[in-house]
Amino acid sequence: MAVVGSYFPGRGTLIEQTFLKGQAHGEAAGLAEGVLRILEHRGIPVRSETRRRISECAYRDTLRHWLDRAFTVSQADELLDELFAVEEPDQ
Template identity: 40%
Template structure:
């Protein structure tokens, strides 16, 4: 049984789980920052943030959320 936990496939599954967990934390952070700041988060914004699988993009959106006055500002480039 211990062999399974050392198997490359088992390690790949664990790594994918860790990555998925970090993405989920990023999603929650973006939405929480907006909510903590009292900024309404429309369903379309919530849906787009929740659909994002890219940790770097979520980090950029979290940084924008700190200064945003409207949730849609997350998606503005520049």
């Protein structure tokens, strides 16, 4: 009897790499949405340029930092004032 095994996860296959990239993209999108929702809930207006930068950011550490700061800033642009972009390795 032949046992059919899967090389996913943990084998570095193209399928796994694609899955992990999609997972990272989804996490980044969720963090960006969280930042924008906090600002909206606090009544802080967000310029379209700022909204675009937050929404298109792919660096999860940067988005986590912005998420934490979204609770305390008085203007949305303050989130982007700091140069805080941690590049993450390709997954």
